[in-house]
Amino acid sequence: MESYRGVWIVAEQWEGMLKPVSFELLARARGLANKLGEPLSAVLLGYNVHRVARELIYHGADRVYLVDHPSLAQFDPDPYADCLERLVREERPSIIVAAATTSGRTLMPILAARLHTGLTADCTELDIEEETGLLLQTRPAIGGNVMATIKTPCHRPQLATVRPRSCRPSPRDTSRNGEVVAKRYPDEVFASRFKLLGFRKLEGKVGVEEADVVVAAGKGIGSPSNLNWVYELAALLGGAVGASRAVVDLGWLSYPHQVGLSGKTVSPRLYIACGISGAIQHLAGMRGSELVIAINKDPRAQIFKVADLGVVGDLAEILPRLVQRLRELRGDAGGEGA
């Protein structure tokens, strides 16, 4: 076990460009590596990505393990898992942190199964236990309003995923030094049982993950007709519309709007929770927001605990008025009158 050293992140790329989540993983893992006094490495799998490998060093990695091959251009579980497994067996890292994306959530369980080790999904906090140097993996626990801290005491590496957008990306510093280790593997490592036949890009993206402002609706908005005000408010603030799980289950908004453990994780500058009670699963998806305004009829609603501004009141009265007043203000600002 002592022979396992170092903290790794699994970088993600799309069409040869690094996805921002790679820098978020570096931000999380840098602290872990510092606490352990061990190096931080990034694994980069892709095709024609050697040009961007150094960016990972600028964002906090001490070393980049690069495997560049045509069959790694798009995510394919076979060559991705084969390469990563091989790298792990050669280099023996102690910790690997990956993104809880569709590819990370596919690759990491396969790796955990093959290496016979533990994997904790959707960690909201990662830390190092001082006495043991073990990775402390904290995530919302089974269906309830509690958190659980999980360890992998006797298996290596210790594997964890974290949600994209659950922390800020590490800053870029071009004065940072590090090495890029290009790995070459025999052809069989790149063999696949999959044929990737095509790709259809998603249209009409809701964009709740990228938005600077999210106005989210909960069951407390009372009726789907009040959604118009939610949309209006989001539009006025240049934001996107989010939803609690209850609202999605009711069919008032579609699943891509859902914020929370079983939906998207967001960390906008401003999150406005309208009629959301604040179940822990929802909070897990939005507590990274910089500022939170909560509007709810029930003064005891849990959402108020995570809000900077908590407004107790009836949304059917507050939302239309807020929209109207914002329109007035915009009108004034534009010099055209309301």
Place this chain on the structure above:
Amino acid sequence: MRIVVLVKYVPDTDEIKIDPATGTMVREGIPGIINPLDLYAVEEALRLREDYGGEILALSMGPPAAEGALREALSMGVDRAVLLTDRRFAGSDTWATAHALSTAVRRLGDFDLVLCGERATDGETGQVGPEVGAMLGIPVVTYVSRIEEVCPVEGGAGRIRCERLTEEGYQLVETVLPALLTVVKEINEPRLPTFRGKLAARRAEIQRLTAGDLGLPPGETGLQGSPTRVVKVFYPSLARDTEMVCEPPERAVERILAFLEEHGLT
């Protein structure tokens, strides 16, 4: 075509109540249901059977009450059901769960396809499906939103073509059978059980298997066989310094506007 559907028995989250005195979840008396996301896997299996014929086996691991989840699958039309149940399975993490399920799948005969929901609504890890596939050594296709074509050919030449939903869009992939697929909500609209289906499900016999039946030694099951350990459970302190506003709507709105102004958000 022979299909295995993995289902989980989960607490009905709509029924979960919070104890006002302690702020903790009241678990006693919470009814269990089949994991809602597994219904899509069951439905897809039924549709494949309609098109290609064959047999569907529903497999679950859990306490004896988990039979409830299997009876729901049976009532929709699944042919037979097997429950892995044993005190020795208690405390299993995703690795130990996948180990038991994959061992059972291997023992229950040949299969072309293993289907499961994208994740369970209680643990929400989404790990057991892919881990089972990896342990079986078969291709894993996650987040499947559409099955385009299946060519179930005997003797290992079968193929399946499907679309998976990723962050950027839909990836069309083809792979060999047998394979494991995890499916997303978008794939279909699960049917409601018929009255006859419910009756048949009530009478159906559910085969029970223990860890011993699967030939699993104690070191490979339950807590002992789990690489991860829960070391602490706690109530998160999410609290911010909240400024509460309990005023008439006009005043409340003005306070919101002032807040937006203060932070440069108007």
